[in-house]
Amino acid sequence: MIKLLTVFCHRKNFRDKMLHKIINLTVRDVRFPTSLDQHGSDAMHTDPDYSAAYVVLDTDSGLTGFGLTFTLGKGTEIVVCAVEALARLVVGKCLQEIVSDFRGFYRLLTSDSQMRWLGPEKGVIHLATAAVLNAVWDLWARTEGKPLWKLLVDMEPKQLVSCIDFRYITDVLTEEEALGQIKDQMQKEGYPAYTTSCAWLGYPDEQLKQLCTDALKSGWTRFKVKVGADLEDDVRRCRIIRQMIGPDNTLMIDANQRWDVAEAISWVSKLAEFRPLWIEEPTSPDDILGHAAISKALAPLGIGVATGEQCQNRVMFKQFLQASALQFVQIDSCRLGSVNENLAVLLMAHKFNVPVCPHAGGVGLCELVQHLILFDYICVSADLRNRMCEYVDHLHEHFTCPVVIQDAHYMPPKDPGYSCEMLESTVIQHRNPIIENLKHESYEHVTH
Numbered sequence: 001m002i003k004l005l006t007v008f009c010h011r012k013n014f015r016d017k018m019l020h021k022i023i024n025l026t027v028r029d030v031r032f033p034t035s036l037d038q039h040g041s042d043a044m045h046t047d048p049d050y051s052a053a054y055v056v057l058d059t060d061s062g063l064t065g066f067g068l069t070f071t072l073g074k075g076t077e078i079v080v081c082a083v084e085a086l087a088r089l090v091v092g093k094c095l096q097e098i099v100s101d102f103r104g105f106y107r108l109l110t111s112d113s114q115m116r117w118l119g120p121e122k123g124v125i126h127l128a129t130a131a132v133l134n135a136v137w138d139l140w141a142r143t144e145g146k147p148l149w150k151l152l153v154d155m156e157p158k159q160l161v162s163c164i165d166f167r168y169i170t171d172v173l174t175e176e177e178a179l180g181q182i183k184d185q186m187q188k189e190g191y192p193a194y195t196t197s198c199a200w201l202g203y204p205d206e207q208l209k210q211l212c213t214d215a216l217k218s219g220w221t222r223f224k225v226k227v228g229a230d231l232e233d234d235v236r237r238c239r240i241i242r243q244m245i246g247p248d249n250t251l252m253i254d255a256n257q258r259w260d261v262a263e264a265i266s267w268v269s270k271l272a273e274f275r276p277l278w279i280e281e282p283t284s285p286d287d288i289l290g291h292a293a294i295s296k297a298l299a300p301l302g303i304g305v306a307t308g309e310q311c312q313n314r315v316m317f318k319q320f321l322q323a324s325a326l327q328f329v330q331i332d333s334c335r336l337g338s339v340n341e342n343l344a345v346l347l348m349a350h351k352f353n354v355p356v357c358p359h360a361g362g363v364g365l366c367e368l369v370q371h372l373i374l375f376d377y378i379c380v381s382a383d384l385r386n387r388m389c390e391y392v393d394h395l396h397e398h399f400t401c402p403v404v405i406q407d408a409h410y411m412p413p414k415d416p417g418y419s420c421e422m423l424e425s426t427v428i429q430h431r432n433p434i435i436e437n438l439k440h441e442s443y444e445h446v447t448h
């Protein structure tokens, strides 16, 4: 009897919890002046100001969901407008209504017939979708009192798979197959990380050496170097880093889409003596066959191709995998359509036996993607070979639950949610009021 009552109360609590109705969505343009010190600089983004379109979902129960997407500087204004355009599809819905048919809700956002023309599922509108859905996932995880990775790990495989939109990928992965790939066994340990913080393109050699020395002391063994602007500089910088980290540590290089295909092959061949594990984004992120040609040419040198931080959607990832055009999948928590679409890519990568090494850094990307890679390890890949998650040592102090790195490993987050919440003081201090002022002016214009 007591047991029955407990089950009843539990169910009722669950139902009540899930009834949170979303009554408001606010989005803020939050920017950080990272370009002043050349943090984040690469061959194509020479003065990046790390920024976020930051979403807050208020519910009638008082519980709040936080989400974001990462972008750079002025571009944030446009993403903010796109989020505002999606708000009408979210406000007024109950959490239960959304998560009981998450696939349907994902489609509602990505297939709205007036907005779909902007994508579909790519560019600004997809970044906006990610920001909104990230907030919904955060709200769900908070409702359950679990960190997002645990919410995913505890879900029945059937429910998990029901969050994925399989449209356009059933030729390589069906719902039934996906079900078979999800393991229900749990393990907990820190997830290996690599650092990009030592070798941004705009850092002078002395700074590079100092940061490398510090990182080695803190236990880092895997390092990424920005390349692609000037070959002589790249040779010098890679030589410095290789000498400092020694022959056994791992080095990766990242060109941020700087080259054409033939140029990529010849340039990277000249850096082969430094034994990079991968060349990241050698050419246009949309050129799947170009990546395949680069992969083929560099394979004899032992250099793989990594890409994904600007891969538009699961369909592109599908083709990269089908064409053997990448050897490392770099999922991104804010470029793809949130957890829903990232789940699809994790499962496809598993099917093709290609390791996932997420893109992180920016603002908030480390906080978010750590949940996805933990889930991948526990429930999908159960493998750490050639796997690591990027880490960049900037802007974590602005989050209420920043990542915890120990001995170059991500430690599993414990707080409920998706780790998206920023400090209120940060949002106030770094909010870019341009859009709001503009709106104000146009309202005035209309009323006069």
Ligand SMILES: C[C@H](O)[C@@H](O)CC(=O)C(=O)O
Residues within 6 Å of the ligand: 039, 040, 041, 042, 045, 048, 196, 254, 256, 309, 359, 360, 361, 362, 390
């Ligand atoms: C503009 C960003 O800093 C970009 O360079 C990040 C990146 O490519 C990476 O972290 O990898």
Ligand SMILES: [Mg+2]
Residues within 6 Å of the ligand: 254, 256, 280, 281, 309
């Ligand atoms: Mg990169």
